[in-house]
């Protein structure tokens with residue numbers, strides 16, 4: 001299966017790294033990035049073909065992952081539509097852009113999918129939600145995203161909430177990690193030691209949570225001794241209604257996803273494709 005990743009930025013690079021780490025041959029991955037200098041850096045770093053011309057990268061790809069920001073998605077679809085083969089699959093990784101808007105830009109017969117994944121794809125630990133029109137066979141796309149983590153299939157109306165929890169979710173933990181590391185450093189700890197300790201604590205806690213059948217609230221109860229240190233910390237978090245703040249943060253991210261769907265202009269600004277920074281290798285189709 002040949003893959004094109006269009007718009008390799010934060011998320012696209014995470015997915016790219018995860019796919020390569022999963023053993024996908026570099027020769028099966030075609031990518032684009034802006035500007036040409038970044039494309040050249042990515043090509044050198046990962047040993048894959050990276051240019052700035054979306055249509056060229058999408059040519060003959062079996063699966064095209066569109067990883068640009070929401071406002072640029074429809075412009076990129078317009079660029080690639082003329083070169084897509086009838087059996088191509090186009091997967092948008094963008095927040096907010098609905099399937100109907102994606103399909104409207106593509107030739108009839110092309111399969112359209114939305115995937116909400118996250119930057120943990122870099123560590124092959126992403127949580128990815130897929131949605132597609134009724135009756136779409138998602139086996140191939142599930143297999144692709146299973147390479148970079150765990151994949152579920154959902155109905156499209158759930159995608160904004162999933163974007164908030166799954167797509168933006170790592171940011172919540174990075175926020176917590178930063179706050180805890182800062183507290184440790186402010187208390188006099190060596191910054192490197194604080195970073196190592198907080199990172200490992202979060203990793204260990206997440207593995208513990210994942211390996212348990214019990215809900216997080218029960219595990220929390222178990223480790224909270226009345227009058228103990230954890231209870232003292234929770235008293236402060238509860239007094240500040242941090243749980244409610246987290247709910248409101250999730251709500252804000254979900255609303256933003258819905259707004260993006262409304263606000264994304266039908267014809268987004270598309271950058272003029274600069275010439276590819278390096279000679280392209282001849283195309284050949286790999287076995288799917």
Ligand SMILES: NC(=O)c1ccc[n+]([C@@H]2O[C@H](COP(=O)([O-])OP(=O)(O)OC[C@H]3O[C@@H](n4cnc5c(N)ncnc54)[C@H](OP(=O)(O)O)[C@@H]3O)[C@@H](O)[C@H]2O)c1
Pocket residue numbers: 006007008009010011012032033034035052054067068069070072076093094095096116117118119167168270271
């Ligand atoms: N980041 C996340 O954690 C995350 C999580 C879930 C979903 N998403 C979704 O993933 C998408 C990308 O997010 P991101 O954070 O990775 O954004 P990003 O870092 O800005 O990546 C997008 C990349 O695409 C490039 N680009 C812009 N227009 C292009 C074009 N016409 N052709 C080729 N490349 C183009 C951008 O270059 P310039 O910077 O030069 O414009 C940038 O490098 C968004 O739609 C977002 O909703 C992101």
